[in-house]
Amino acid sequence: MPEKENLTYLPNPEATELLPQLTLDCTVLGFHQDQLRVLLLRWKGTQEWSLPGGPVRQTESVDEAAYRILKERTGLDQIYLQQFEVFGEVIRYNLSEIKNKLEHLIDPALWYNRAVSIGYYALVEYSKVNPAPDLYTDECQWWEIKDLPALLFDHNKIIEAALKALRRQLNWQPVGINLLPEKFTMPELQRLYEAILNRPLDPRNFHRKILSLNILERLTERRKGGAFKSPYLYRFNKEKYEAALEEGNLSFI
Amino acid sequence: MPEKENLTYLPNPEATELLPQLTLDCTVLGFHQDQLRVLLLRWKGTQEWSLPGGPVRQTESVDEAAYRILKERTGLDQIYLQQFEVFGEVIRYNLSEIKNKLEHLIDPALWYNRAVSIGYYALVEYSKVNPAPDLYTDECQWWEIKDLPALLFDHNKIIEAALKALRRQLNWQPVGINLLPEKFTMPELQRLYEAILNRPLDPRNFHRKILSLNILERLTERRKGGAFKSPYLYRFNKEKYEAALEEGNLSFI
Numbered sequence: 359m360p361e362k363e364n365l366t367y368l369p370n371p372e373a374t375e376l377l378p379q380l381t382l383d384c385t386v387l388g389f390h391q392d393q394l395r396v397l398l399l400r401w402k403g404t405q406e407w408s409l410p411g412g413p414v415r416q417t418e419s420v421d422e423a424a425y426r427i428l429k430e431r432t433g434l435d436q437i438y439l440q441q442f443e444v445f446g447e448v449i450r451y452n453l454s455e456i457k458n459k460l461e462h463l464i465d466p467a468l469w470y471n472r473a474v475s476i477g478y479y480a481l482v483e484y485s486k487v488n489p490a491p492d493l494y495t496d497e498c499q500w501w502e503i504k505d506l507p508a509l510l511f512d513h514n515k516i517i518e519a520a521l522k523a524l525r526r527q528l529n530w531q532p533v534g535i536n537l538l539p540e541k542f543t544m545p546e547l548q549r550l551y552e553a554i555l556n557r558p559l560d561p562r563n564f565h566r567k568i569l570s571l572n573i574l575e576r577l578t579e580r581r582k583g584g585a586f587k588s589p590y591l592y593r594f595n596k597e598k599y600e601a602a603l604e605e606g607n608l609s610f611i
Numbered sequence: 612m613p614e615k616e617n618l619t620y621l622p623n624p625e626a627t628e629l630l631p632q633l634t635l636d637c638t639v640l641g642f643h644q645d646q647l648r649v650l651l652l653r654w655k656g657t658q659e660w661s662l663p664g665g666p667v668r669q670t671e672s673v674d675e676a677a678y679r680i681l682k683e684r685t686g687l688d689q690i691y692l693q694q695f696e697v698f699g700e701v702i703r704y705n706l707s708e709i710k711n712k713l714e715h716l717i718d719p720a721l722w723y724n725r726a727v728s729i730g731y732y733a734l735v736e737y738s739k740v741n742p743a744p745d746l747y748t749d750e751c752q753w754w755e756i757k758d759l760p761a762l763l764f765d766h767n768k769i770i771e772a773a774l775k776a777l778r779r780q781l782n783w784q785p786v787g788i789n790l791l792p793e794k795f796t797m798p799e800l801q802r803l804y805e806a807i808l809n810r811p812l813d814p815r816n817f818h819r820k821i822l823s824l825n826i827l828e829r830l831t832e833r834r835k836g837g838a839f840k841s842p843y844l845y846r847f848n849k850e851k852y853e854a855a856l857e858e859g860n861l862s863f864i
Contacts, residue, residue: 378631380727420699420727441697444729446673474633474673476697530782 376413382420382476383411383513384428384439385520388484389537393502394553396517397432397489398509400497406459407501408510409517411475424478432498433490438536439478442523446474450512459510463494479520481536503553524554532573532602535594543581543589544568573598629666635673635729636664636766637681637692638773641737642790646755647806649770650685650742651762653750659712660754661763662770664728677731685751686743691789692731695776699727703765712763716747732773734789757809777807785826785855788847796834796842797821826851 386397398407410431414423424439453470489498501507503521506514527533528551537550548564568574575595580588639650651660663684667676677692706723742751754760756774759767780786781804787795790803801817821827828848833841 377725377727380633414699414727416725417701419701420697423699444673444694444697446667446676446729448670448672472630472669474630474667476699526783530779 376415379471379473380420380476381411381413381473382424382427382478383409383445383511383516384424385409385477385479385517386428386432386434386437386482387479387503387520387524387537388482388487388500389550389553390484390500392549392553393504394521395484395500396503396506397434398499398501398506399431399491399495400499401460401510402463402494402496404459406510407507409513410498413473420476424476428480431492431495434482434487437480437482437487439480441476442479443477443519444474445477445512445516445519448472450475451510456510475516477516477519479524481524481533483536483539485539504556521554528554532571532594532599535596535599541577541579541591541593543591545589547592571602573602629668632724632726633673633729634664634666634726635677635680635731636662636698636764636769637677638662638730638732638770639681639685639687639690639735640732640756640773640777640790641735641740641753642803642806643737643753645802645806646757648737648753649756649759650687651752651754651759652684652744652748653752654713654763655716655747655749657712659763660760662766663751666726673729677729681733684745684748687735687740690733690735690740692733694729695732696730696772697727698730698765698769698772701725703728704763709763728769730769730772732777734777734786736789736792738792774807781807785824785847785852788849788852794830794832794844794846796844798842800845824855826855 388395388397397410399410400407410428412423412427412431414420415426418426421439421441424441425435425437428437428439429435450472484500489500491498503517506517508514509517524533533554534547534550538546544565545561547568548559548561551564551568552559573595574592577591577593579591581591582588641648641650650663652663653660663681665676665680665684667673668679671679674692674694678688678690681690681692682688702725737753742753744751756770759770761767762770777786786807787800787803791799797818798814800821801812801814804817804821805812826848827845830844830846832844834844835841
């Protein structure tokens with residue numbers, strides 16, 4: 359593998375600090391009160407919302423750019439981001455509409471070029487993050503996924519695509535370790551899966567299938583204070599969970 | 612959705628015909644004589660091989676670019692291509708090495724800039740395609756995936772990543788309709804899955820699991836002329852296969 363020092367081999371005087379016409383957008387999902395939520399930014403002096411995103415620098419990988427941009431724009435750090443799709447249509451949204459809405463904030467010349475956007479998504483534990491807005495925005499807020507406003511750019515479409523990718527992930531990788539508290543009941547885990555799939559699941563089948571993934575540990579502790587019989591608490595076995603993330607739960611083993 | 616006519620809204624005089632610093636590479640996989648093979652190009656006057664790839668035009672989507680580039684560089688048409696990963700490291704390969712090897716073919720100035728590459732893969736029926744080289748290349752040839760030469764750029768790494776993505780696909784989507792002839796036996800289908808996964812599978816489990824996907828039709832016809840008992844022939848049910856491609860074979864239904 360070549361070394362980073364090779365960068366000195368790139369003396370192109372025309373290269374700007376940013377990769378031209380390449381951006382990325384982050385769909386950050388959290389789970390709270392049985393609802394899947396997404397983190398949105400409200401642009402300064404407007405009622406316009408969008409995903410946190412931005413351009414890639416010449417000196418960073420696209421993955422590094424995703425972590426930097428998420429941190430700069432929301433204050434969130436140490437969150438695992440995953441590429442899921444490239445949004446590469448020639449016309450992704452109505453440019454003149456965006457220009458009118460945001461020209462008080464950003465040099466309109468920046469809107470003239472088409473940009474390809476790399477979509478990333480992240481799953482975070484809602485209670486552990488304290489998002490904060492950046493220079494361009496007044497507010498950084500969680501929104502219920504089933505009750506989103508009309509977003510800037512093609513961001514409603516990007517969120518839909520992120521959810522589709524997450525539903526696919528349920529077929530071969532576990533989901534939940536960053537979306538639930540450390541200890542949870544089987545019905546709580548089921549409600550997370552139901553929120554992602556957006557449909558009810560049969561409790562008995564769910565119980566059997568999720569246990570067959572062999573990533574859960576049942577604790578001796580039970581949930582107290584409910585109206586019915588106290589259910590067992592579970593937690594993820596971190597090692598097995600990580601291995602399943604890496605290798606997938608292959609149906610054809 | 613905005614219309615393509617909005618393109619006239621993009622009068623930026625600095626925009627060139629190509630998106631700067633954005634390319635794509637196509638890993639085209641075929642299956643022949645129990646081996647998974649990949650289509651490679653040999654550059655004119657060299658012994659250097661690479662995947663078919665190229666830059667994206669301002670006037671086409673990245674998906675359109677992938678189809679155009681594959682056709683221009685290999686003659687292949689009407690092949691379903693699928694995005695699987697963005698290769699966005701700052702240093703993806705040794706630039707001076709590439710410059711030395713290819714400067715007789717391409718303006719060296721073009722090598723000075725870092726490029727992000729979008730990886731696509733395709734699965735094709737080996738017997739039905741007749742690939743042909745382009746202006747830059749002398750030869751377009753199938754190579755056994757387990758016996759590849761050292762390729763230009765980071766293309767060995769891209770092929771590895773394509774295989775990893777294809778193995779994941781086996782968890783939620785069927786594979787085979789473009790890799791096998793119309794009628795095939797269960798052992799032939801198993802050998803395809805074994806070639807993709809690169810490990811042996813238990814015939815009885817494979818038989819049971821693949822039938823449970825509900826995408827195969829058993830024909831009354833049997834394979835004749837073999838040394839042993841003639842096995843049944845199968846074919847894919849196109850409608851059910853397409854539906855499974857679209858929706859995935861969800862484990863959590």
